[in-house]
Amino acid sequence: MCRRFRRLLSVAAALALLVLVACAAPATSAPVAATPTPVQDGAPLPANALQPDRSCKVDADCAVRNVGSCCGYQPACVNANAQVDPQALQADCAARGMAGVCGFVEIQSCACVNARCEAPPAGAVTH
Numbered sequence: 001m002c003r004r005f006r007r008l009l010s011v012a013a014a015l016a017l018l019v020l021v022a023c024a025a026p027a028t029s030a031p032v033a034a035t036p037t038p039v040q041d042g043a044p045l046p047a048n049a050l051q052p053d054r055s056c057k058v059d060a061d062c063a064v065r066n067v068g069s070c071c072g073y074q075p076a077c078v079n080a081n082a083q084v085d086p087q088a089l090q091a092d093c094a095a096r097g098m099a100g101v102c103g104f105v106e107i108q109s110c111a112c113v114n115a116r117c118e119a120p121p122a123g124a125v126t127h
Contacts, residue, residue, distance in 0.1 A: 050085075052067055052082035052083065054079060054082070055116065055117075056112035057112065061079055062078070063078065064110055065078050065082065066086050067084050067089065068085070068086025068090055069086075069090075069100045069104075070089070070090065071100040071101065071103075072086075074104050075104060076107070076119070077110035077111075
């Protein structure tokens, strides 16, 4: 009986130690800012490459552009003149240790809805 108790006690202690080690989190460091992407001479600096301009007045102000994601390609409806920088977004994700869900909905067209470029709802018929 004493042998069984010792064995049970050592198994319980090993499991408790395993749980404590598994729950221990490494110390976090301060957030690291992404290295700014160089802009070509003469080109205006983007207002915010991580959140491109989506403002519009008419449908023609909008365009489908690759804005990027932590996973890669990500189409979105943005202002046709918006500065987009998918590489800056991916660098920001990497600097913050973030990952994204891969995959996207194919966007065929955009519309200006309440002064914001929007994609039509999935399954909507576009003209």
